[in-house]
Amino acid sequence: MDSGTIEITGLYHLFVKNAVANNVKLNEDGNLFFVTGANMAGKSTFLKAFGIAVYLAHLGFPVPATSMQTGIFNGIFSTINIADNLHKGYSHFYTEVLRVKSVAEEINRTKKLVVIFDELFRGTNVKDAYDASLAIISAFAKVKGSVFLVSTHIMEVAEQLKKLENVRFGYFHTVIQGNTFVNNYHLLEGVTEERLGMLIIENEQIIETINAGSQKCT
Numbered sequence: 001m002d003s004g005t006i007e008i009t010g011l012y013h014l015f016v017k018n019a020v021a022n023n024v025k026l027n028e029d030g031n032l033f034f035v036t037g038a039n040m041a042g043k044s045t046f047l048k049a050f051g052i053a054v055y056l057a058h059l060g061f062p063v064p065a066t067s068m069q070t071g072i073f074n075g076i077f078s079t080i081n082i083a084d085n086l087h088k089g090y091s092h093f094y095t096e097v098l099r100v101k102s103v104a105e106e107i108n109r110t111k112k113l114v115v116i117f118d119e120l121f122r123g124t125n126v127k128d129a130y131d132a133s134l135a136i137i138s139a140f141a142k143v144k145g146s147v148f149l150v151s152t153h154i155m156e157v158a159e160q161l162k163k164l165e166n167v168r169f170g171y172f173h174t175v176i177q178g179n180t181f182v183n184n185y186h187l188l189e190g191v192t193e194e195r196l197g198m199l200i201i202e203n204e205q206i207i208e209t210i211n212a213g214s215q216k217c218t
Contacts, residue, residue, distance in 0.1 A: 003071035004028055004112065004145045006054065010066025013049040020185035021066065022046060026147040030168040032140065034161055035151040036192045037172035042185040043151040044080065046172070047116050050149055051078055054114050071112075073146075077103045078116040092123035100136060107143055115140065117150040126154070133157050141167055158191040179203060 005027040012019035037043045053063040121129040134157050161167045171192035175182045
């Protein structure tokens, strides 16, 4: 197997009851895997499962999957559950920028990293998030020997990334029926266009609650 390859079948998260298993493959021909999906569709859980499997495999432990083949990598980086830093006065966005910078510096030093970006640059406005995500992802896609797993809500980035030959695309499908939705957590090939943010807000009747409260104050 090529040293820059990770191939997993039947991957699932250790702590999810009755977890749905999925497959993923990254290699020199497609070393960046770009994952889209609506809110709660399964993106972050999939990225976490992937990171756990890679980590356990490098420790020589069994992995939560049917089978796995991997080269040996020099490190793993992620932006999963990244937070601001009140002690240093760093915002969520700046903390994320510093993490991405550390990934770039480490790649220059050691090569062969596994990098997991969950909702890249979600701590800033939509325009900056789009521009920054496109620029950073396009640059990392050119790095040989390392593999990248990236999730985002900004589906528009995918249209530009399709111009790059070594980027693969996967998405988690959501079935929307009226004001309800169902996630099956199966990873499919391609890019989704489904958006659930406003539907979830409407289902929770947040606007109605605010309006009711404002009427009581008048």
